[in-house]
Amino acid sequence: MIETILDIQSLRVSLPTDRGVLNAVRGVDLQIKRGQTLCLVGESGCGKSLTAMSIMGLLPRYAQVTSDRFEMVGQDLSKKTEAKLAKMRGRDVAMIFQDPTSALNPTLTIGRQLTEGVMRSEGLSRKEADARAIELLDRVGISNPAARLTQYPHGFSGGQRQRIMIASALMGRPRLLIADEPTTALDVTIQAQILQLLGELQSDLGLSILLITHDLGVVAAIATEVAVMYAGRIAECASASDLFATPMHPYTKGLLAAIPVPGVTPRGCELPAIPGRVPGLIGTMNGCAFRDRCAHSLSRCADDPVPQYYPGTGRFVECVKAAEAET
Amino acid sequence: MIPFISKRLFVALCVCLTVSALSFALMFLSGDPAIAIAGSGGRAEDAEAIRIAYGFDRPIVVQYFDWVGSALVGNLGQSIYFNVPVTEIIGNRVGVTLTLGFISFFVALVVAIPLGIAAALRPNGWIDRIALVIAVSGQAIPSFWLGLMSIVVFGVWYGWVPISGAASWQGYILPVIVLSYYAVPELMRITRSGMIEVLGTDYIRAAKAKGLPMRLVISRHALRNAVLPLVSLAAVQLGQLLSGSIVIESVFALNGLGRLAWESLLRSDLPVVQAIILILALLYVLLTTLADILNAVLDPRLRGAS
Structure with missing residues (x-):
């Protein structure tokens, strides 16, 4: 079952x-x-x-x-x-939201936002948490993920931000x-x-x-x-x-x-x-x-x-x- | 970050130049300064002599650059009334104003920010209602009245604090309370509205969804975004507090800049008035520039733009 x-x-x-x-x-x-x-x-x-x-x-x-x-x-x-x-x-349970432009905090780096949850809940070190973040960013299709960790959300497009949100949601497995x-x-x-x-x-x-x-x-x-x-x-x-x-x-x-x-459906019909x-x-x-x-x-x-x-x-x-x- | 700061500094410099030209022009707005100095009984020859002695006969542009040039090396001219350097007079008075202004500002922030946050966490809760009462009364009660009443109650009836003057540190207690009570409402309301706005955003929900405790959600995610408008307002407020409330300094008989400006106006001591206006204007420019830079440190989006 x-x-x-x-x-x-x-x-x-x-x-x-x-x-x-x-x-x-x-x-x-x-x-x-x-x-x-x-x-x-x-x-x-x-x-x-x-x-x-x-x-x-x-x-x-x-x-x-x-x-x-x-x-x-x-x-x-x-x-x-x-x-x-x-x-x-x-x-x-994790969640992703409708508007990826407002779901990421504009004043914190991507890396910080991805890692802060698991560093607390699982007690990971910064290095371990960064490694998981890089792995997941790579998995969701963000290129050059290691360098991206220090960037802020406003540097990414809407689609990229939603990918980052997905990675962020998956951080805690x-x-x-x-x-x-x-x-x-x-x-x-x-x-x-x-x-x-x-x-x-x-x-x-x-x-x-x-x-x-x-x-x-x-x-x-x-x-x-x-x-x-x-x-x-x-x-x-x-x-x-x-x-x-x-x-x-x-x-x-x-x-x-x-x-x-x-x-x-015929064209022009209501x-x-x-x-x-x-x-x-x-x-x-x-x-x-x-x-x-x-x-x-x-x-x-x-x-x-x-x-x-x-x-x-x-x-x-x-x-x-x-x-x-x-x- | 460096291009942003240098851009801001350049703008600040332009504002400084404009401000200096305006405060210089003040001297000539009220009529011929030589006649003013000669006084009501002065003869035409006296005015002419004064005009040459003070250099008022030269072209105005030359006078302006002369004035700016000496201001840059710390010479703001001579007081007409005291006949001593303006910098000396201001130097004697500025300490009181700085002490009063900075302490009041600090007290206002310490009261306003926590109160604003607490009010925002439970809108319409009892803390919010108390905060509203404080804000409304703070904005509605004129500070001269509050000052006089506090002198009557705590100075005269109870005798806890000196009635006037800044001879001892106790003399600052009432003016600081009255001045910060004036500054608290705006700071608190902007903290509250900023927090309420930020707490409703998706990134706060996302932060909670990560399992972060509420304490961290507020301090790390909410506060940093909510203080951005507060920083700009606080810079202006600090400028107001430092420009020496004329009313508060008069009520409490504190010999600060505000009182000096008031007295100098009555005495037509224009070089002193001019210098005070210049210093306060430059202070505002400095504070708003610092606020802009601080905001850019807090919010990376601001660094790229403008």
């Missing part, structure tokens, strides 16, 4: 606001096994970044987090103190890498290179990756598993091939239908879009969050709980229609 790196059940994150409690994450289940790349897909504000931040333990102090299970590499995170969580960061929109701020050719690099590193190092994106092109390029998130819940979860071949949730279907396919808007998440909500935008909605869609349907190994859909259609 393949080791489970991350196992979350019923994760809830709420943020107090002036207009009431914002239930940003409303019961999310996620599982990542060793060597998997799980893509968490959804539009802005659906709670995917907050889910990632709660795994890192980096939510703002005022956020309220509850869960039925929150385990990483076999350890229960919900019972750990802040100091113990800090020790896991960088070593068990983490088991799980969380990548929050790692290619959104990069141009398309660099995007492809970064995704390829992540894929290579994953197979070389046996890394598990949780990649957050709103771009289904990125999903197609790198995901082994996909979780589609909508309004703070997972609408559908499946292997990447199943999801693209047979989407089951109406939201997933809508997303896939909105992607133009070269040679198939692309299908999902009508309506994302519901507000302040206060409680019953039934399916997508029902107001759904072409197939029924009166039962407003009932709680929304039926969940497990059509195969690792596959999961939360929808009245999908559950009925198959049973």
